[in-house]
Amino acid sequence: MGILLYFLTFLAAYAHSESVPKELRDKLRKASSFLEFVENVEIIYHPVYTNQHTEKTYATPGPRKPMRIQAANFIKASASRLRTLAVEEAPTTSNTMDLSTAEHLSLFGSIKQGNDTCQLQSVCVPIPLDNGDPQVVIYPKCYEVMQCVGSCCDSFETCHPHSNRKLEKPVIQLLYVGNGRFMLNQTINITMEEHTSCSCYDCGSNVPECPPGSVIGSDCKCQCANKSERNNCQGHREWDDEKCSCVCEPVSCPKHQIFDEDRCDCVSTRRGDEVHLAEIIDTSKVVDLSSLPKLKAKVVHPKY
CATH class of the missing domain: 2.10.90.10 (Cystine-knot cytokines)
Incomplete structure (x- = not known):
């Protein structure tokens, strides 16, 4: 009787539910993945009304409260972990999910949405x-x-x-x-x-x-047409909305180094075998050659 009353209450609420607001439709539209959408909205899971085609057995029959599904709870979890949770959770708790639902939730992380190509x-x-x-x-x-x-x-x-x-x-x-x-x-x-x-x-x-x-x-x-590339901008690079490209973070290089755009790092301007005389000669101790004595050369003529 309790289940029937709860079911009728749910149907009555569903019949008088309002249409999806435009701002929520826009969030769904902009989300590149289901994970991104779940992080911005609230999604309810109820074992009675989710996967109704699956036969469920509970130790204690009766209505149970719905649970809120969070992205971190099922998107990033493995299918085996979700199956374990579904089996280990007590049947009387409001957060119990059946095996079929657990496996379905584990697949949501792989769902990607395409982009407009206009x-x-x-x-x-x-x-x-x-x-x-x-x-x-x-x-x-x-x-x-x-x-x-x-x-x-x-x-x-x-x-x-x-x-x-x-x-x-x-x-x-x-x-x-x-x-x-x-x-x-x-x-x-x-x-x-x-x-x-x-x-x-x-x-x-x-x-x-x-x-x-x-x-x-x-x-x-205006937005970048290649916005999907923004998710791949990692490491020492950052996304530039004006250039619509992944660029290097600004870095000030020390002396004798220049910035390499390909590596996003400072590299030496010298070769490994290059010697800079200015660094090994002490110019403060230069000898004045004019003060040195002049040497006379003796010319020797060969005898024939």
Whole structure:
């Protein structure tokens, strides 16, 4: 009876639950992994309603309280450790999880989310001129202009431009007169649209002008297009949001050393076998050669 009452209470609360707030949807959208998402939100696990297809046996039947799942408790733990916890925990405690759930939780750490690939690229756009005359051709057939290209993580979003500009391009129209010859018919100036910013988000009129290598993020601000590389920036390097690259930490090198960008460290400017005379000669004890006595050389002529 207690389980039924608890179940009905849960259904009533679920039926009147509100939709997912936008800020939580944005957190889910931005998280590159499930671990990152769990660290910013609260996720509830209840043994009665989680993995309902799995048969569960408890020493003491009855409703139990839900538990909060934390990232450190299951994401970084091994599957064998979670199975051990599921078996060793007392059935009457509110934190008991079944074996199936424990194994499912151990897999969450490997779940990664893809990124939007919507960005500006130079693509060939066909010239919109075709009068249907088989004797008339135009040149060029297309122009390379910047366009929004890519896909979005959410199915209801599309890669679209936020701003664009008009470009005037010349087009030559040629008339074929036979025998491999063309006659210049006319030159036309056409207007083409070039995209200057794009993303998967609806930013309204609040659209920034992002530098090359940056895209518009979910907060409608410029962010690095290669943000996935930021997680690999380790050691003596740090991420530069302006350059969108992993750069060395600033270091002041001592004398006779220069900074090596590849090593992110100071290296000697001298070879191992190089000798610096200035360091081994005491210039304060230089002898004045003019004070020394002059030697006379005696020339000896050979006898024949």
